[in-house]
Amino acid sequence: MFGLKCDIALDLPEKYYLQHDYEKGVARWCPGCGDHAVLAAIQKLCKEYQLPPEKTVFVSGIGCSSRFPHYMNTYGFHGLHGRAFPVASGVRFRRPDLNIFVVTGDGDCCSIGAGAWVHAIRYNMKMVALLFDNGIYGLTKKQTSPTSRMGTVSNTHPTGSVLPPINPIQTTLGVSNVSFVAQTSDMNPAHLYATIKAGFEHPGFAFIRIMQRCPAFMQQQTDDWKTNKDQFVLLEHPKGISVDEAVADTFGLRVAHDPGALHSARELAEDTDKVYLGLFYQNKEALRYDLYGAHNLGYTYEQKEAALETELDRFAI
Amino acid sequence: MANSPETLAAGRRETKQVIPVDEHIIEIVSDSGEGAQKAGQSFGAISAKMGNGVWTVEIIPAEIQPPPRTVQGASGIRIRIGSRKITNPGNEADLVIAFNEKVPYARIEQMAYKEGTVLLIESKWGEDESEEIRNSYVEAIQDFRERGYVVHEIPMEKECLRWVRNPKKGKNMWVLGLLCYLYDRSLERAEEQIRQIFRKKSDAIVESNLQLLQAGYEWALQQLDFRFDLPSIPSESEMVVMNGNEALSLGIMASGIEVCSMYPITPATSVTHHLAEAFERAGGLVHQAEDEIAAIGFAVGSSYAGKTAVTITSGPGIALKTEFIGLAVMAEVPLVIIDVQRGGPSTGLPTKVEQGDILAVLYGQPGDSPKIVLAPATIEECFHFVILARKLAETFRMPVFVLSDANLATGVQPYPRPKVNRDWFSGPIDQSPWKEKGRAFGWDEKTGLSKRPVPGQAGGMYTLTGLAHNEQGIVSYKPENNQYSSAMRSRKLATFGQTLKPPVINGDPEGDLLIVGWGSTLGTIDEAVEKARAMGAKVSSIHLRFLSPLEPGLKEIFSRFKQVMTVEINYSDRLEDPLITAENRRYSQLAWMLRAQTLTDVQCYSNVHGQPMSPGLILRQIQSALQIR
Ligand SMILES: Cc1ncc(C[n+]2csc(CCOP(=O)(O)OP(=O)(O)O)c2C)c(N)n1
Ligand SMILES: [Mg+2]
Numbered sequence: 053m054f055g056l057k058c059d060i061a062l063d064l065p066e067k068y069y070l071q072h073d074y075e076k077g078v079a080r081w082c083p084g085c086g087d088h089a090v091l092a093a094i095q096k097l098c099k100e101y102q103l104p105p106e107k108t109v110f111v112s113g114i115g116c117s118s119r120f121p122h123y124m125n126t127y128g129f130h131g132l133h134g135r136a137f138p139v140a141s142g143v144r145f146r147r148p149d150l151n152i153f154v155v156t157g158d159g160d161c162c163s164i165g166a167g168a169w170v171h172a173i174r175y176n177m178k179m180v181a182l183l184f185d186n187g188i189y190g191l192t193k194k195q196t197s198p199t200s201r202m203g204t205v206s207n208t209h210p211t212g213s214v215l216p217p218i219n220p221i222q223t224t225l226g227v228s229n230v231s232f233v234a235q236t237s238d239m240n241p242a243h244l245y246a247t248i249k250a251g252f253e254h255p256g257f258a259f260i261r262i263m264q265r266c267p268a269f270m271q272q273q274t275d276d277w278k279t280n281k282d283q284f285v286l287l288e289h290p291k292g293i294s295v296d297e298a299v300a301d302t303f304g305l306r307v308a309h310d311p312g313a314l315h316s317a318r319e320l321a322e323d324t325d326k327v328y329l330g331l332f333y334q335n336k337e338a339l340r341y342d343l344y345g346a347h348n349l350g351y352t353y354e355q356k357e358a359a360l361e362t363e364l365d366r367f368a369i
Numbered sequence: 370m371a372n373s374p375e376t377l378a379a380g381r382r383e384t385k386q387v388i389p390v391d392e393h394i395i396e397i398v399s400d401s402g403e404g405a406q407k408a409g410q411s412f413g414a415i416s417a418k419m420g421n422g423v424w425t426v427e428i429i430p431a432e433i434q435p436p437p438r439t440v441q442g443a444s445g446i447r448i449r450i451g452s453r454k455i456t457n458p459g460n461e462a463d464l465v466i467a468f469n470e471k472v473p474y475a476r477i478e479q480m481a482y483k484e485g486t487v488l489l490i491e492s493k494w495g496e497d498e499s500e501e502i503r504n505s506y507v508e509a510i511q512d513f514r515e516r517g518y519v520v521h522e523i524p525m526e527k528e529c530l531r532w533v534r535n536p537k538k539g540k541n542m543w544v545l546g547l548l549c550y551l552y553d554r555s556l557e558r559a560e561e562q563i564r565q566i567f568r569k570k571s572d573a574i575v576e577s578n579l580q581l582l583q584a585g586y587e588w589a590l591q592q593l594d595f596r597f598d599l600p601s602i603p604s605e606s607e608m609v610v611m612n613g614n615e616a617l618s619l620g621i622m623a624s625g626i627e628v629c630s631m632y633p634i635t636p637a638t639s640v641t642h643h644l645a646e647a648f649e650r651a652g653g654l655v656h657q658a659e660d661e662i663a664a665i666g667f668a669v670g671s672s673y674a675g676k677t678a679v680t681i682t683s684g685p686g687i688a689l690k691t692e693f694i695g696l697a698v699m700a701e702v703p704l705v706i707i708d709v710q711r712g713g714p715s716t717g718l719p720t721k722v723e724q725g726d727i728l729a730v731l732y733g734q735p736g737d738s739p740k741i742v743l744a745p746a747t748i749e750e751c752f753h754f755v756i757l758a759r760k761l762a763e764t765f766r767m768p769v770f771v772l773s774d775a776n777l778a779t780g781v782q783p784y785p786r787p788k789v790n791r792d793w794f795s796g797p798i799d800q801s802p803w804k805e806k807g808r809a810f811g812w813d814e815k816t817g818l819s820k821r822p823v824p825g826q827a828g829g830m831y832t833l834t835g836l837a838h839n840e841q842g843i844v845s846y847k848p849e850n851n852q853y854s855s856a857m858r859s860r861k862l863a864t865f866g867q868t869l870k871p872p873v874i875n876g877d878p879e880g881d882l883l884i885v886g887w888g889s890t891l892g893t894i895d896e897a898v899e900k901a902r903a904m905g906a907k908v909s910s911i912h913l914r915f916l917s918p919l920e921p922g923l924k925e926i927f928s929r930f931k932q933v934m935t936v937e938i939n940y941s942d943r944l945e946d947p948l949i950t951a952e953n954r955r956y957s958q959l960a961w962m963l964r965a966q967t968l969t970d971v972q973c974y975s976n977v978h979g980q981p982m983s984p985g986l987i988l989r990q991i992q993s994a995l996q997i998r
Contacts, residue, residue, distance in 0.1 A: 128832030359647065
């Protein structure tokens with residue numbers, strides 16, 4: 053990092069990145085929107101790990117949250133609604149050298165992109181997937197989202213939504229080859245940061261659901277979270293996500309949960325009366341499709357030519 | 370072998386009728402799973418190796434598990450061989466081998482036989498336990514004779530039983546032996562072929578198939594009183610023989626592409642069957658995605674990150690990929706999209722040929738969506754066009770389509786072995802610092818071209834977006850910016866168009882009729898035009914390889930002919946249809962484009978029979994357009 057390397061004194065110092073090196077433009081989210089908090093956490097993470105901006109890619113879909121890459125001074129891919137995962141997987145396939153983050157909304161991930169989401173979990177390619185879950189469609193102005201609580205009053209359900217929501221944690225935990233599932237909230241910056249950090253260090257697909265405020269369209273949910281703080285339960289374990297005691301103290305309830313235990317993770321996920329924050333599950337050994345993708349990189353011209361000639365021989369007459 | 374068939378043949382040849390031919394169309398039709406295709410492909414390969422022109426095409430049953438001995442179950446293969454280059458499946462068959470009396474009817478429906486077609490038919494059905502089958506057989510034989518076919522009843526399984534316990538397996542190799550006798554094919558090459566096909570099987574299986582080959586040959590030698598003399602002219606240059614999908618897959622390996630992202634769909638999938646086996650050894654990988662949308666998304670991601678990818682599909686897959694195609698156009702991502710077209714709309718005719726996707730590919734996206742569209746016309750071009758496509762995609766920073774079809778996909782033809790060129794492959798991803806100072810889309814106003822930063826390039830950071838954006842890649846809804854950036858994307862096509870030459874005219878540069886074709890119909894159209902010219906018709910043809918941008922000079926060429934008519938395998942209204950007038954008529958797809966682009970009254974002949982067109986059919990269209998007989 054910063055400073056001359058002691059063994060090769062003449063080596064040029066590498067650039068030391070400051071937080072503003074990762075910032076671009078002025079984020080145009082509503083005041084009080086949870087997206088601002090995640091942006092700050094990510095920029096802090098980039099600085100802490102001194103991620104070279106040119107080696108870092110943010111891939112998103114479409115939605116308020118998916119505007120995220122525009123505010124990072126890194127490479128970005130603001131693609132199509134629901135399709136961030138296939139794009140990010142394609143970026144990763146032959147580029148083990150890049151740091152990849154996916155930013156997706158609850159509609160983007162759990163509705164239009166649900167098919168790709170399930171398969172991205174199964175592919176388990178190294179990337180951090182951030183689900184910005186505000187329980188509503190923000191960009192298109194207040195339509196019911198698949199994670200909207202039943203009864204949510206929206207423009208598409210003026211008398212209240214009529215179906216129970218999808219539970220992204222439960223869904224993710226149900227997919228084979230799942231390797232990292234965590235939940236956090238934009239309202240707890242310390243926990244948010246610790247969670248993203250744990251996800252970044254995970255060797256595989258780190259799925260993080262961020263419970264998020266949307267002051268424009270879901271004030272009710274935010275109010276409810278604020279008045280009813282005991283809904284939030286901290287998951288604690290030496291192998292889990294650790295926060296300072298001061299932060300942990302703010303939780304009315306704290307539960308010990310071993311992130312190696314898939315069954316109890318699923319039981320916790322099913323308990324929808326509470327919002328558990330922390331690491332539900334982690335398996336560092338899960339098979340990684342990105343390792344398969346990178347296993348035959350960098351063949352020389354000679355190798356490619358030889359392989360082609362061998363194939364042509366097969367068809368020769 | 371004590372009694373070599375050659376020595377036996379030498380003694381008997383005089384007593385036989387030897388019919389000289391310069392080309393022949395042979396079909397083997399059977400229930401599916403009886404190995405007809407294997408026998409036919411082997412026969413084609415042997416003939417190609419001997420220096421004959423060859424085109425083989427599979428006859429695919431209408432159903433996946435059709436009941437045996439049914440018309441809808443007819444499966445098999447057509448092999449057209451000649452003393453010269455063969456470019457298409459031809460007209461009616463000259464010789465047919467049928468494993469039962471029902472399956473020929475599928476081909477009769479398709480008008481594949483003519484008076485004089487020699488029909489060699491399995492005779493065992495005439496002695497079947499079931500009276501119904503016996504009757505059916507007898508009636509059919511009588512019917513075939515009434516139709517003017519020359520019928521020979523052949524005890525295929527009975528003969529095979531002398532060598533193997535289960536004649537159902539191996540009958541095809543006995544038939545191959547018979548064909549080798551009939552066309553004087555080299556038995557040595559046939560044996561080589563059998564060893565190659567069964568290379569993964571046990572020695573016993575290889576031996577028993579060799580025995581059947583020999584037996585078929587000898588039986589024909591003893592029992593048939595005719596054979597054909599079809600000379601071959603061994604070619605000077607090294608040749609390879611394969612179908613269009615195999616050529617596409619080799620083209621991918623040769624193109625420098627390292628990522629092929631696909632979702633299975635007939636008739637495109639078999640490209641990846643071959644590729645999946647070989648690609649890895651060439652430093653590439655096939656990704657089977659969860660659906661077509663994800664397949665192209667993955668490819669776009671890979672291209673964005675510096676490894677230009679290919680996605681392979683057919684019509685229904687193109688429909689699903691539409692939104693990403695638009696993104697690749699808008700965000701200027703290089704990408705190769707191979708569309709092996711089949712009958713549409715919807716699920717349509719999954720295994721059958723149609724050239725019905727040009728308009729969907731060109732105009733399927735919302736807004737203006739310029740992209741390059743190439744149409745290989747031969748199996749050889751299937752190989753070379755993929756290499757061209759990757760180069761164009763990267764130079765012009767846009768998606769490039771390669772439109773093949775089911776006809777090219779399953780047609781097998783020899784072509785000169787490609788001389789591998791190192792320039793085809795791609796180098797390592799450029800990771801040098803970006804010098805364009807914040808201009809992720811630094812369009813050159815004259816050409817529309819711009820340089821593309823790739824992740825890893827320091828200083829090139831930008832956010833790719835499908836939203837309207839300016840030179841910096843920053844979202845911009847300004848009216849003049851959207852006009853300008855749209856013009857820049859469109860200008861790339863005009864720039865590329867500058868490099869194209871007018872199409873070569875087959876025939877005189879002026880005349881009464883110009884036929885315009887594209888894609889797999891090249892050989893068929895050429896053959897029909899040649900025949901018509903021999904009859905004195907003033908007809909010429911051109912065949913387009915570039916559909917977007919269109920090849921230049923078309924209007925001028927058209928002006929030199931009294932009539933211009935496209936021949937295409939897709940739908941058009943016929944003028945004689947009820948309610949149809951010259952004004953409301955819906956034209957076939959290329960005709961529609963050419964009319965719009967050249968303001969010429971381009972007519973069309975097209976159909977959606979799902980069959981490759983035959984030279985005879987096109988000849989009749991030429992005759993009726995020129996009112997000659
Ligand atoms: C194919 C397609 N369908 C619909 C839309 C319209 N659309 C844009 S964003 C969005 C929903 C966004 O909600 P969410 O994913 O929760 O993101 P948020 O805005 O809440 O962050 C929709 C329906 C679109 N852009 N593309
Ligand atoms: Mg949302």
